[in-house]
Amino acid sequence: TTRIQGKERRTKGRKEVCGYPLSIFFIVVNEFCERFSYYGMRAVLVLYFKYFLRWDDDLATSIYHTFVAFCYLTPILGAIVADSWLGKFKTIIYLSIVYAIGQVAMAVSAIHDITDTDRDGTPDNMTFHVVMSMVGLFLIALGTGGIKPCVAAFGGDQFGDHQERQRRTFFSVFYLCINGGSLLSTIITPILRAQECGIYSQQKCYSLAFGVPAALMLVALVVFIVGSGMYYKAEPQGNIMLDVCKCIWFAIKNRNRHRRKQYSKKEHWMDWAEEKYDKLLIAQIKMVLKVLFLYIPLPMFWTLFDQKGSRWTLQATNMDGNFGALIIQPDQMQTVNPILILTLVPIMDNLIYPLIQKCGLNFTPLRRMTVGMLLAAIAFVCAALVQIQIDTTLPTFPSASQSQMKLLNMALLMLTLFLHRFKSFLDLQASNEFLTFNEETINVSIGNPPVTKLITLAKEKLSEVLYSICRVNVEMKEYMFQLSDHYFFVHVRFVNGMKKTVNISTPAANFGLISSLSYSNYSLFKNGKTVFTIQSGSQACDFSRDFGFGSSYTFFIPSTLVFGESCHQSITAAEDIKPNSVHMALQIPQYFFITAGEVMFSVTGLEFSYSQAPSNMKAVLQAGWLFTVAIGNFIVLIVAELAKIPKQWAEYLLFACLLLAVCVIFSFMAYFYTYIDPMEIEAQFKKKDDEDEKDLKNKKRS
Template sequence: MTAGRGKGKSSLCSGFPLSILFIVVNEFCERFSYYGMRAVLVLYFKFFLHWDDNLATAIYHTFVALCYLTPILGAIIADSWLGKFMTIVSLSIVYTIGQAVLSVGSINDLSDHNRDGSPDNVPLHIALSMIGLILIALGTGGIKPCVSAFGGDQFEDDQEKQRSTFFSLFYMAINAGSLISTIITPSLRATECGIHTKQRCYPLAFGVPAVLMAVALIVFVAGSRMYKKVKPQGNIMLQVCKCVGFAIKNRFRHRSKEFPKREHWLDWASEKYDKRLIAQTKMVLKVLFLYIPLPMFWALFDQQGSRWTLQATAMNGDFGIAVQPDQMQIVNPILIIIMVPVVDSLIYPLIKKCKINFTPLKKMTVGMFLASMAFVAAALVQVQIDKTTPVFPAAGQTQIRLMNLGNVPVTAQFQPQLQSVHVAPKEATDYMIFEASELQLDITSGSLNEAHLLEGLLEEKRYTYAFQVSGTDIVSSLILDNVTSKPEEGQNLIRFINSDVSTVDITLDDETVAVLPPLSASNYTTIPGGHSRYTIKSETSSSICSVLSKKFGFGSAYTISIDDCTQGILNITYFEDIPPSSVHMAWQIPQYFLLTCGEVVFSVTGLEFSYSQAPSNMKSVLQAGWLLTVAVGNIIVLIVAGASKLSKQWAEYVLFAALLFVVCIIFAVMATFYTYVDPNEIEAQFDEEEKKAKKDQDDREKEAEADSKM
């Protein structure tokens, strides 16, 4: 039932087929492509397509759910029609096209661009992005159940040790691809590219994974003549489904009392299916029943790439080097590499020495609990972030602050409010909230007293009222602060205001920013987050001065007053419009640590438990069921996040933690009623019965033959 190997007899050291080298390299490139693209996906939705956090999260989890639904389709195609090799090749082509379409859909380099950085033709970009993601989901999901199994097919029956080593190499290739891509693609995204405008380089961040997927396809096809290709032999998954369907149909057909009850409802399939298949299906369904609570774990786990990445955008990413919000996802694969051997070689043996019966289902329960605690930790971090987030004006409100650019103090009073505000030289007040209407402002300095009418104030906007005492006058300017949210992705915003008496030409690192008349302000300029410093230069008709800026941190906005010049040194004053993010990204490490520990004892143990409890020919059914729990988990995120209507993100984290804790208790109760079985022992009994039946049949045939001769 197998095709010839062609040149498949070529082998590496220790008897390994040379063909596995192509398969391992293919898997590394494919995982690099998938995880690299997925790492930057939610930020692409938010900062390129300009979707809000909830929509970006919803589409992200819809995509991930689709990636874990399509493996069932891939398994059916491979086992029933095309075989593993042709299924991998065909769907890899679809996969590569999808990555290319997504990359093309993120190109926004038209000269007529929008000021907020959003794409010029939004419907086209969204359509291309969605088409690309659907093709990627079909490709990555479709080949998922085929590649590892195809690698296992390359070994002979007596090469069990080599096959086991291959699966270890295969797992390392997955983690290496994930780890390296999660470092590289966020860095590519963070670079600036474009001909007409400088913007985040999503085409490059998606383009490199597209190239790696093309390489994966080429490498896999290159080894074609060396592969051992097993022909499709029918899908056991379909047989199980047909057996279950017939049992249900037959049970309802014979509901009358004349038909005696049967020990198990699946026994109603015995009229059409043999006892072995029915017994194997019982074992599988017993495990699948335990899978029912599992999606809740994945609902929390996969939020690393959505909610947790969005959380990191409001945090300080200074680790000596600037770490991008989407790069924090590397903490998970790093901790996996560390924790798996530690748990296997240290924690489990220690528990065993303490004579604690730490069964697989107990391990999975602990994993759920740890994931729940990870979201409690995320909620605590979010509370600290919210404390440092500025309050912006709501509907019907406007915010105003007073900025004294002069060298003498003033007293200001808003009418009809009676409170007085003292503003020292070179200082500014905090933003004050008023109803969006006309306001009268009285400014007093010494014997000077002037009234100013502030007209045309817009709701949900911020304003700066800048002024200075000049001789016997108070000169002023009302400036719209066109920023009503924290800067995106930890970047900073700076603008300049001229408090000098002359018009100044301002440059930042030799790039012209603005030419400002007295008491006028420039637009905000975006600079990267981090601790870089910039040369600020001011040029007037009589002097050229410069100064090295302060370090701005992450997520801040500043107004910089250009004051005067002293011996070539520019005197400036910093006014903090939005404070930099003060909660460090390192505070996310505890929640990543708890979630990764949960993954190690939940995911690894769950797969081992499933395989140990399933018949040898039905491992693929449980693999499909396991992947289905991941898909359902991502669908749960959509339902809970959409139905909860919670305004605070920390409250949503607590909600998910509480839901998983409840599910954890339910699973623990289910686990206490589970009876472990040995599928090999049960199958051996059927083998003995079949041998005995065959022997009896042979004996009867011999007797019949002897009788016929007499």
């Protein structure tokens, strides 16, 4: 009571705007900038792992979910530090500094220069980039998780008891800022990432995509500090989570100590703590444990939900993002989630739930959560169907016992491949697809009479054999362009079959001089229409081509090329890699189902936890809820690293089946759960304590 009265005295004299404490405007702006910083960095994170650090899909997914898991473990640490030692204000300040340093470290980790980059834009000094990014992610997880339980509660502390209506409005605006920051950052940072920066134009600008969130985090910190003199700063009052843990630990020890005694039976195992702790506290812990028991199956939902930022983003890199006037980047598809949240929450609250109630159905919170799990499982079935469609369009890569080779004939003579089959290629032709071999060597012959060359193939490699005009000159090279960003660029090269040197250029790039019977390196282009100019001396001609996402082409200039308007008819092309043909719009159904599941599961789950928690232990259940998110992300690691399922669609179906199984278990647990009114139970204990205290006084008087 003294603490509440003290707060009332300290909050009444503070500046107000329209009935709201002026200090909360600094907190709202701080939260918007912080959420922009976090979700903006996270939106491009898995692509940074895959295309900048050159990790494979499984490793990129594992590190991504490890980071997310730590972001949901550290709130427990932040709550303990704030409530027990530093207080909310100092905790937010100190951990925000740690947070900002982490974001800056991420931006620095993505910087590359001419001394640190090879020919295709790949950083050479990977150790520096990996170490810096891991340090940055650790600091970000510590910072964002540590301040998560503090900021909203600190904002609520700014209101007096006479401002209950304003406090409710504040929390609505607060969560609107969370979703607004998430939505804007998920739109903006992929655009920044897609810019070209650095020495090599083909290198995407991850440093800018991380740098802007770092700047926003610094702004968030500065804004919060500016409002320092206006805040009500409650002193730390001790952490209820520590008290709960101590009470549970004492009950367990005391029970084990009396287990062998015949009289050592209690109605509930927590009753063994009555020797040391108050009965009201024990009753409150019993209520919390009852809800935490229901939390056991919940991590599986988060296992599926958080993959929209990892597996689903990687899935989108093999899809076509051309929506006509709008080109969607793979990481921008994540914006569908916050857009649908802002749309579905009012629809569910004002239309769907009332309609179900009018139909006479008792759609309890636990039933809503069960339906939310089913919707998430359906989302992953949709993702599996999309992946099956994608797999039919992707090239087949060699296994560990196979090799793949592409033949390119520039010899102006017939080239023949003999190996269980007969394949011939005329001059200035290439095999339209990779030829797969189980053998270690093959024979290739050219001309008549034939000259035969023995080619040694590399296992698990994509290679190509290039025959030049000299019969005995055979060149073998690895298909290097496969290592570049498959989705973000189109790979184009030219083979000059003319007897004179040509120059090929576009408004965006110049292939330079290509000598007779030679070829250019691959150049990278954006998708869409590109106009090429072929020039030899004073003669020139133009031809154009529309390129799809992720495609690769080799263009052949014949010796009979006639310069003029019709020159494009003589130029032939070999499609090395087909463009992405499955449209990104096919991901919308899976995003719809996963978001609808989130609304029914997450929003309802938080409401259920709040209603079933004792008044002084709502933070304990909040910590337990966040812990289920962390465990869910660790489950992704186990599956990604241990299961090693070769087909991605099969992994999606595995997750869907696991969630369905967990959903059945949860539905049984929910069926036997009895809803309680914590305030009524607490009132009964307080009434009993008052009666016991009154009886004790009467006995003393008598």
